[in-house]
Amino acid sequence: MSIIPGVLSTFKHHLEERRRPTTIMSRLLLALFFVLFLTACSETPDEQTTATAEESDTQSMEALRSASTEGAQSYFINLEDGATVSSPVTVQFGIEGMEIVPAGTDQEFSGHHHLLIDIDEMPALDMPLPADAQHVHFGKGQTEVELTLEPGTHTLQLILGNHLHIPHDPPVLSERVTITVQ
């Protein structure tokens, strides 16, 4: 009965179609769900199944990264490591080897700037960068910001993100500069 495998594979295909997330947000929610799920039941006998789920999820996020050009880097145009500045300070972003485009523009070798403020540990490079006061997105393609900082020592670093805010492969980073705000 050769019709049965055909029907089964059609059915399986249908299931896979249904399971495929349609938007990035649902992929992210799915990723978050898997992380929580894995944390909750990492000791269960179901380990084989969950490991497979984690693997395929990692692959799908990995596939959303974009390639960078060789030697591409970002840099601070008007800030040097060790500089003393007054707040608010205008910080200008430079880029070499890549093009700056607004977020959402899926174009080869391009992206938008993100400023990491006082970040000690680099965020995950295979996921969208967090968005908060310490991970600032410049999704309109801006190349400078007027930054208000508390007096004291601060670190600043640029990282480029692709159309989905995911760092490139390899990541396009600036030097991490330490500045003193008077």
Ligand SMILES: [Cu+2]
């Ligand atoms: Cu972004």
